[in-house]
Amino acid sequence: MTIIASLLRSAELPDSPTARLDIELLLAAALGKPRSFLHTWPERIVSSEAALTFASYLQRRRTGEPVAYILGQQGFWKLDLEVAPHTLIPRPETEMLVEAALELVPGFAPNRVLDLGTGTGAIALALASERPNWQVTAVDRVIEAVALAERNRQRLHLNNAKVLNSHWFSALEGQRFDVIISNPPYIASADPHLDTGDVRFEPNSALVAGADGLDDLRLITRQAPAHLNAGGWLLLEHGYDQGAAVRDLLSGQGFEKIQTRRDLGEHERITFGCLPC
Known part of the structure; x- marks a missing residue:
């Protein structure tokens, strides 16, 4: 079992200038929660399905694909x-x-x-x-x-x-x-x-x-x-x-x-x- 805090600590996006923000947005999307949830409940257990989704999001971002395209949405x-x-x-x-x-x-x-x-x-x-x-x-x-x-x-x-x-x-x-x-x-x-x-x-x-x-x-x-x-x-x-x-x-x-x-x-x-x- 993996908790939110562990995933945030271990995730890496070495080529992104906004790595921390990208990681939080992708994890929050995988969980179906707002970003604030990650910091409010850092000890919450992440399901295996959500963890796999997060991993796939990270891999796509490592290839350079924009976060907005991965998630299909963007604030403006x-x-x-x-x-x-x-x-x-x-x-x-x-x-x-x-x-x-x-x-x-x-x-x-x-x-x-x-x-x-x-x-x-x-x-x-x-x-x-x-x-x-x-x-x-x-x-x-x-x-x-x-x-x-x-x-x-x-x-x-x-x-x-x-x-x-x-x-x-x-x-x-x-x-x-x-x-x-x-x-x-x-x-x-x-x-x-x-x-x-x-x-x-x-x-x-x-x-x-x-x-x-x-x-x-x-x-x-x-x-x-x-x-x-x-x-x-x-x-x-x-x-x-x-x-x-x-x-x-x-x-x-x-x-x-x-x-x-x-x-x-x-x-x-x-x-x-x-x-x-």
């Missing part, structure tokens, strides 16, 4: 989201987009919001959960991602959001929004980081955007004005070294009040601008 904002290998894993940095949108746009107005390349639905559903009077449209070109985002929407009972299949603006002809927001692919095709860490397991279609990583950002900034109401905002996540380029793209399309904000690592991470009234 205040939500627990289903994730799958055909979508990007939501990251804390992307919450900056949600924060900026909530700050820039009046909450009392019945705004129409568009989330481009929604993946799991993270950004769209976070905004819909915070602003029940907003109408949020989430689009993705990957059918499996659309289905996953819709499952997340239904499970969270967010009836002020809808999920559509669209390659960027392709299915939105004639529609205009007060806010367009996106975390598009922005990694250069030859970037060596694509062969390291969790990124190895994520879909290239959600990561790579041409030789300089700006292909999708160019398309979005070029086409967004035709789908924004006057005074509407376009908010974009981008790479740590792309802030200046994205500011230039926005100014080239006539956007005003352009700002870039830095993440906790002091890297330029999101840029936004307003379409003139």
Whole structure:
């Protein structure tokens, strides 16, 4: 028989930068309990079935598979989201987009919001959960991602959001929004980081955007004005070294009040601008 404390002491993930957190998340999932249970009941006996499940989780993590894919879920904002290998894993940095949108746009107005390349639905559903009077449209070109985002929407009972299949603006002809927001692919095709860490397991279609990583950002900034109401905002996540380029793209399309904000690592991470009234 094995107790929780023994498993926590003996488990090793030498190549993970977040080894202790990973181990606790995987053990808690194997037990079907929250992480707090591990520290509240360290002497609790672990069943052989749960121990075997934990061991298999550890082996998968040792190969580099992300914890979110192993467990099939990831926290984002205040939500627990289903994730799958055909979508990007939501990251804390992307919450900056949600924060900026909530700050820039009046909450009392019945705004129409568009989330481009929604993946799991993270950004769209976070905004819909915070602003029940907003109408949020989430689009993705990957059918499996659309289905996953819709499952997340239904499970969270967010009836002020809808999920559509669209390659960027392709299915939105004639529609205009007060806010367009996106975390598009922005990694250069030859970037060596694509062969390291969790990124190895994520879909290239959600990561790579041409030789300089700006292909999708160019398309979005070029086409967004035709789908924004006057005074509407376009908010974009981008790479740590792309802030200046994205500011230039926005100014080239006539956007005003352009700002870039830095993440906790002091890297330029999101840029936004307003379409003139």
